[in-house]
Amino acid sequence: MMFEHDDKRFDEWLQDAARDYHRPPETPRDAMWARIALERQRRGERRVIELRPWVRWTLAAAAVLALGIGIGRWTAHPETTDSAGGSDVVYQVAATQYLSRTEAFLTDFRADLRAGRTDARLAGQARDLLTTTRLMLDSPAADDPHRRALLEDLELVLVQISQLDAGRGGARDADLITQGMDQRNVLPKLRSAIPSGPMPVRTEGAL
Amino acid sequence: MDERDLINRVRAGDGVAERALYDAHVDRVYRLAYRLAGDDGLAQEFTQETFIRVFERLDTFRGDSALSTWLYAITTSVVLNGLRKVKRFRQREADLDDAHGVGLARREAEPDLKIRLRRAIDALPEGYRTVFVMHDVEGYTHEEIGAALGVETGTSKAQLSRARAKLREALADFAGEWVS
Numbered sequence: 001m002m003f004e005h006d007d008k009r010f011d012e013w014l015q016d017a018a019r020d021y022h023r024p025p026e027t028p029r030d031a032m033w034a035r036i037a038l039e040r041q042r043r044g045e046r047r048v049i050e051l052r053p054w055v056r057w058t059l060a061a062a063a064v065l066a067l068g069i070g071i072g073r074w075t076a077h078p079e080t081t082d083s084a085g086g087s088d089v090v091y092q093v094a095a096t097q098y099l100s101r102t103e104a105f106l107t108d109f110r111a112d113l114r115a116g117r118t119d120a121r122l123a124g125q126a127r128d129l130l131t132t133t134r135l136m137l138d139s140p141a142a143d144d145p146h147r148r149a150l151l152e153d154l155e156l157v158l159v160q161i162s163q164l165d166a167g168r169g170g171a172r173d174a175d176l177i178t179q180g181m182d183q184r185n186v187l188p189k190l191r192s193a194i195p196s197g198p199m200p201v202r203t204e205g206a207l
Numbered sequence: 208m209d210e211r212d213l214i215n216r217v218r219a220g221d222g223v224a225e226r227a228l229y230d231a232h233v234d235r236v237y238r239l240a241y242r243l244a245g246d247d248g249l250a251q252e253f254t255q256e257t258f259i260r261v262f263e264r265l266d267t268f269r270g271d272s273a274l275s276t277w278l279y280a281i282t283t284s285v286v287l288n289g290l291r292k293v294k295r296f297r298q299r300e301a302d303l304d305d306a307h308g309v310g311l312a313r314r315e316a317e318p319d320l321k322i323r324l325r326r327a328i329d330a331l332p333e334g335y336r337t338v339f340v341m342h343d344v345e346g347y348t349h350e351e352i353g354a355a356l357g358v359e360t361g362t363s364k365a366q367l368s369r370a371r372a373k374l375r376e377a378l379a380d381f382a383g384e385w386v387s
Contacts, residue, residue: 010375018344021242029229029230033226
């Protein structure tokens with residue numbers, strides 16, 4: 001009985017004391033509403049936008065991934081391994097194309113920063129690549145733990161770039177992103193994950 | 208305006224109704240996000256993503272439950288998935304720091320009870336911590352928690368009980384504070 005009494009006291013004390021746990025400040029309603037409206041507008045625009053080169057590449061990579069899933073399912077025979085090998089190759093091609101595009105984008109991003117340019121185009125391109133990154137993370141291309149770790153790093157970098165606001169502290173935020181990339185060796189790891197040679201050579205013989 | 212009218216107006220693209228829906232729920236969403244994340248930037252990001260999804264998916268809301276129930280299910284999904292990503296990222300950074308021998312020295316245990324309590328709550332398993340924060344800190348009912356997390360009410364109660372037991376154990380050396 002004594003213990004039960006103590007438990008009840010503890011629960012009462014706990015509920016009172018825990019009110020200070022991560023006590024939130026006043027809700028920044030208007031600031032969040034403005035960002036929600038902006039983001040919804042951007043996402044809406046993306047749905048009707050013409051096929052820019054980056055969008056085309058994203059759609060192409062997504063299509064190759066979908067093709068891989070289709071081949072995998074269509075040719076799936078538990079007693080053989082050939083069909084699994086076939087879809088693996090398709091994922092491999094999609095991953096190589098995606099990693100090459102991302103490397104090109106991040107290299108451009110750094111070059112733009114050095115030249116003092118941070119514009120809304122970067123955020124748009126990052127969002128397009130982010131879509132493919134998430135598709136990759138949900139595909140067998142991410143089964144390899146090293147590639148998964150790289151994809152998760154890229155996802156975080158792309159999320160940060162996609163939220164860059166060129167007008168409000170964009171340059172400082174961009175510097176922080178590049179510092180983070182350097183600390184985690186994102187670009188060297190990305191480059192080492194891509195087979196050497198130009199794009200046709202990287203995927204040569206795969207299909 | 209009742210909830211059904213509000214939903215119908217939002218579905219029809221009425222901007223004033225969208226803002227009214229946002230105003231009606233944003234405090235609880237932001238508070239829960241902040242309590243779970245412990246970081247204003249993350250809490251704002253999770254709140255924004257929650258409402259973007261709410262507006263995108265409102266057509267799929269069937270009205271079987273209260274709008275708030277559906278909305279808190281989206282909130283917990285966004286927050287918990289977001290926190291898992293942040294945790295994985297921070298863990299890898301910590302591993303990297305350890306590998307390079309530049310990790311910060313572990314701080315000595317703080318004697319202050321509230322700091323110990325905060326750390327003990329932070330250290331709870333995700334399911335226990337979520338239920339504890341929702342129920343004991345933010346005042347959600349077990350029915351609301353069950354609906355938001357997709358678990359039975361009994362599971363919510365059991366997890367709260369285990370969370371409290373773990374906290375009691377973690378704070379055992381401060382027993383006099385609540386017994387007296």
